[in-house]
Amino acid sequence: MNPGLTIEAVRKETGISFRNIKYWTALYELPFQKKGRRNYYPPDTVELLRAIALLSRFHVFSSRYIRWLIDLKLERPLKEESSYIAFLAEEPFLVSLFGIHAPRSPSTTVPQHSSSSSSSFSPSFSAKGDHVHNNPSDSSFPTAFSRTVSPDDDVIL
Numbered sequence: 001m002n003p004g005l006t007i008e009a010v011r012k013e014t015g016i017s018f019r020n021i022k023y024w025t026a027l028y029e030l031p032f033q034k035k036g037r038r039n040y041y042p043p044d045t046v047e048l049l050r051a052i053a054l055l056s057r058f059h060v061f062s063s064r065y066i067r068w069l070i071d072l073k074l075e076r077p078l079k080e081e082s083s084y085i086a087f088l089a090e091e092p093f094l095v096s097l098f099g100i101h102a103p104r105s106p107s108t109t110v111p112q113h114s115s116s117s118s119s120s121f122s123p124s125f126s127a128k129g130d131h132v133h134n135n136p137s138d139s140s141f142p143t144a145f146s147r148t149v150s151p152d153d154d155v156i157l
Contacts, residue, residue: 003033004040014046016053024052027063028070048073065103072105 005013010021025032025041030048033040041049048070055061055069064080071078078084087102094100 003035004042005046006038006040010041010046010049014050014053016049021049024049028052028067030070069103072103075105
């Protein structure tokens with residue numbers, strides 16, 4: 001049975017630096033198999049590393065948001081669950097203002113606002129923001145934007 005790719009093979013296949021492969025594997029607790037002095041990365045981990053590289057290249061995704069995506073994809077408990085629940089609670093506001101949806105797995109439940117309480121949400125924006133581009137070709141990966149950007153759209157970054 002093939003244990004997966006070595007770090008050298010992952011580097012060659014993805015173009016991700018050794019440093020980032022090791023850093024992201026540790027930071028996001030991605031699964032790998034250690035045999036002797038070598039780490040072997042299964043295909044699912046290699047795909048997650050590709051996704052992380054893509055998201056980080058946009059310079060608009062926070063590490064917390066990427067962690068939510070990874071945790072949801074791997075169907076494991078969220079590390080930042082209280083922040084995620086707070087994000088879900090404010091989702092109706094974010095959807096109405098920006099069209100931004102929280103990433104979710106099929107088992108995610110959304111907390112409901114009580115109609116009698118008013119939201120004390122005060123939006124604050126970082127230079128990086130917290131959103132992802134919708135990739136309609138990959139329905140298994142959680143997304144946040146409800147529309148895609150076509151090559152003909154004028155996009156100001």
